[in-house]
Amino acid sequence: MKSLNRLIMSLKRLPGIGPKQAERLALYLLRAPDYESENFIAALKEAKISVKFCRECWDFSESLVCRRCADESRDKSLICVVEEPQDVLAVDKSGYRGLYHVLHGALSPLDGIGPERLRIRELLERLKGRADAATEVILATDPDAEGETTALYIATQLKSSPRIKVSRIGHGVPMGGDLDYLDEGTLSHALAGRKEMDSGGAR
Ligand SMILES: [Zn+2]
Incomplete structure (x- = not known):
């Protein structure tokens, strides 16, 4: 049939x-x-x-700019970079009140997923355009091989922007997991324990 x-x-x-x-x-x-x-x-x-993409953070949104990006009470100096829209929900539940950037995936050379398939260029352009706003980019990609590769790649791309601090969530995030499976306490701890990445990679 x-x-x-x-x-x-x-x-x-x-x-x-x-x-x-x-x-x-x-x-x-x-x-x-x-x-x-x-x-x-x-x-x-x-x-x-x-349902379209927010033109700022690339999360799903029914309006041009999503409600989180439009929320004036959020801390615009922080941008938390995540792989998927469901990670935004998970990180928000942990109490984080900065902005986000959704990549829609992670780098995976074996599956043919290179930087051009993700919203990395949009992130770099977004940071360029807000010289006075974002001061820290928190890389909250998944704690697995693809997530680490992606975090490292973005950190390297941001090397030439010394005014932006680049950090990676740490502390208590088990390797090999999905971010949105973590409970609020673990995520909030991971965010609080984030470590600055140096140009050579994660410490
Ligand atoms: Zn948004």
Whole structure:
């Protein structure tokens, strides 16, 4: 069945979905009442149209500038760099009240993900454009090999901006994990214990 196979193939492309799960989801959607599958399609369509990227921090946003970037009470001297939008939620829960920058991934040469695939250029341009605002960039990429590579790459790119302090979250972050799996206490500790990165790399 061509159309069933097409549905299974497109579900299989979703992150974390293997062939078996794709099959199960496809069969579920086909068996579900019409209103349920139509609701799903409509929700996806609407989100695709109305959810865009914040032009400042590149988090998802339904307005040109997201509510965090527009929030005057936030500390504009701090920019916390994270891999994914869900990391913003996790770091915010820890009590952090600065700004963010979402990369939408991490460097992974093996998977062909280079700097041009991430929002790194946008970060550098953003920092250039705010000579009087941001004074510290906190690299809160995941504590795994890709996250470390990404942090190191950004730190190297910022070497020529001596007025910006570059730090890396530390303390109590287990290696190999996802940032958004950490509890608030651990994250808040990791942020408080951040260490400045030198030009040669992480200390
Ligand atoms: Zn924003």
